[in-house]
Amino acid sequence: MYPFTPGSYAPANGWYVAAFCNEIGEELLSRWILNQPVVLYRKGDGTAVAVEGRCPHRHYPLGASKRVGDAIQCGYHGITFDAGGKCTFVPSQQTVPGVYGIRAYPLVERGLWAWIWPGDPDKADESLIPDMTEIGYDLPGYYARPFYYHHVEGRYQLLNDNLLDLTHLGYLHASSIGTPDDAATPEEREVTDRYIRSRRYMRNTPPPPVMQERGWVEGPIDRISGMDFHFPGFHAGIGDVRVAEGQPRAGALLRSSRVWHAVTPATKTTTNYFFGMASPDRDSVDDAVEYLKPVLAEDIFATVEIEKIITTLDELPSELMLKSDGTAVLGRRALQRMMDAERAEREAAQ
């Protein structure tokens, strides 16, 4: 489906963010992930787990069920599954055949996030989780916190496309975090087999409105803005602001932030969207929770409105492709390649 080839929706073999770690606790958390209902919770020993969210007996939502110790007892007929997915109790039977069970998903907590592997568990290689150093998570002196979880009524790739093309900052976010220079500045790009890195180095540029309005920064600045797309669904951003060359204290670091957007398909046309941030200045991070709300709301507005348009149109005309779409195109291709490989494997297995 758009913007992928017909029948292609999302790669299954990859680490997606299922939740912020701090969302997972004693209570059962229901979430659709790659068009499957999933339940997340933390065992008595503190380990986070993810299991299928649908009882295989009559499809009742296990997330609306009951914890019994580390197990989930289906709220409908009481069939019970342990944290590994194994069925341990059927109220109407004395014995439980060993084949009874639900899927248990590989789930790894790293950084602020609980990473899930929706595909073939045998392929769930933890070294494929984005490297915490590479994403700027463990920078010394930086304070990181999760900001928002949003359930977005639009397909996930619209959010990936958004993040793969930061020329939108000066327009969609013209009143806050962007300036026209975000689009006008040439992009530098680095592509590996795990991520695509995009950077813009803006020299002697006016600060974005939010920096001016809040009195953080005056006069011309040098600004680095960039985003790394770690396949299949994680974007790590960088925003560094320094006194511009030629000014007194030229090169002094004025503001620094790392932002993380995680984009996880929920259903075919809805998305789990996670945003978090870090900065050396704890107050500025806490402050950002408020002033970034309308910024994220703009991205979500774009996603929802575009989803409505492409859903209503009979046929979606071919897109106008700009030079600035290079990164988004590479990002789409990376996902398409993963999906093609999975399909080839499925077909070979048949």
Added chain:
Amino acid sequence: MYPFTPGSYAPANGWYVAAFCNEIGEELLSRWILNQPVVLYRKGDGTAVAVEGRCPHRHYPLGASKRVGDAIQCGYHGITFDAGGKCTFVPSQQTVPGVYGIRAYPLVERGLWAWIWPGDPDKADESLIPDMTEIGYDLPGYYARPFYYHHVEGRYQLLNDNLLDLTHLGYLHASSIGTPDDAATPEEREVTDRYIRSRRYMRNTPPPPVMQERGWVEGPIDRISGMDFHFPGFHAGIGDVRVAEGQPRAGALLRSSRVWHAVTPATKTTTNYFFGMASPDRDSVDDAVEYLKPVLAEDIFATVEIEKIITTLDELPSELMLKSDGTAVLGRRALQRMMDAERAEREAAQ
């Protein structure tokens, strides 16, 4: 469609509950039944009738139209149909061809219910209506009343499945009417060509929470719980509570109730659901109207949530079938057989 074979939805040749008798009066009552709009009303002489709810001229809802005597005058262009479905008046014409008309459905009031036959009227044999004695309606000294009509956003068979497997009582209704013994006790079953009877005889068992909380019953009880599924959409339940063997006054009847669930397909994925009850104790019946509300709400919650899951999933995996599903499987097969027979007949007729 799930859980039936592709193309199978609901048997048409059978008596379904269209309404409680007390819902039908002078005013036109609109209701979808087996994916057809139907209008129910009571003629001047008191007879309840059911006719097609769609004007054949321009599909205007006849239920949103006007009674003129015993006839319905379409609210759009005034075309008028008598209670037998015959067109009696076209405002723009002097004469009305005899072929003009709408469907009139066989409708029979019996017990608390008005029974409709959505299929071939020539096959509408009243003796196929569930026997009032068999369903425990006319037990001497029992007071019966209709409780609730609910329009449920889920396909009807989910409610049939619910009622065909009372092992859910101790889990979905764990806080009210069930205990784990409802699942753990072996089921006794009787199958005829008109119904499936299921019974559980629980001996020396603790009373369900609602009985304890309300102080009705103390100490161990003997309890009979059961449900008869009269094809295609009526469930008659029994609940008798006696002092347990070995106790003083052993065998004395403490509580007795009969409950009736009628499940009538509305559209493909929505259901008309009727619940009523009887007991020798009139106050306890009236009292139950309140305390059973959350119980029914649990069944409806399960139905609605399961409908969402099966509608969202691309492919529904095969279900885990338990020993306790025997009754539900027989119930599904009975309906499938009816649908297969109707299809064979349609094909033979072509």
Added chain:
Amino acid sequence: MYPFTPGSYAPANGWYVAAFCNEIGEELLSRWILNQPVVLYRKGDGTAVAVEGRCPHRHYPLGASKRVGDAIQCGYHGITFDAGGKCTFVPSQQTVPGVYGIRAYPLVERGLWAWIWPGDPDKADESLIPDMTEIGYDLPGYYARPFYYHHVEGRYQLLNDNLLDLTHLGYLHASSIGTPDDAATPEEREVTDRYIRSRRYMRNTPPPPVMQERGWVEGPIDRISGMDFHFPGFHAGIGDVRVAEGQPRAGALLRSSRVWHAVTPATKTTTNYFFGMASPDRDSVDDAVEYLKPVLAEDIFATVEIEKIITTLDELPSELMLKSDGTAVLGRRALQRMMDAERAEREAAQ
């Protein structure tokens, strides 16, 4: 789709009302027209324009974007299109290839309305716009004003069918503007290649309820009621009331009104519906804005309810066709012919 042949939805080569002129101003107005998003606005020089409402880059709604002079700057990535649809600015590029652009629709203001041509612009012949004299717009001494714009949740042909069969006046609008004579009186009809004219001359007839209740008219009247359907989506109505023959002052004009209904497909199953009116008596026109609200609400109710019924039914049975449907049938055929011609042309071009 119903009531047209499969695959037929709406003629594209025709003038439809996109908006009342007074709806179009400096601000961008978003409207779906024939299943395409469209933006309407007025240029600095006062000219009203209509352009595609979807940015060809990433499908962002241009109606939710920003005016920059006479151009629209996409609210997402800042791509800018002038009022003629030509792309004039891409923030990330120095040059803009001449092929970049969006559709600009022929748009003509005439009377109260802005007329759009959604089809092949080369065929947009302004002489095909309904003639202002023929529709009674420029009657000397008549005061005309737009009344309502409604977005109706039903397919457009249901509203055309409504207006092509005024026998509904005495039933759907029995409490206000119609009497049974609207249906019982024979219809006179004139058909040209541009419109179908329908008239009913009611002699010595009681006034409709609204005229009686408001004390406008007493005793028997002669009444002319009619509607002209200008293909593909405009209905011009006439309502003249005179003292009936045989009464004192026989033939004196008591009330006179012209009404205009414009019916423009929005999406496949929703409609843009515009109503306006004129009369020699300015106060009576202003007064009508209030008392006609429930009348239009009845037409919309019929449309929405019928849409629900035909959408829910698996198969739509054939319609009962009455003698009074002659005009509606001719109207449907006129549109079907237009669609057939367009299809033949598309096929020939391939």
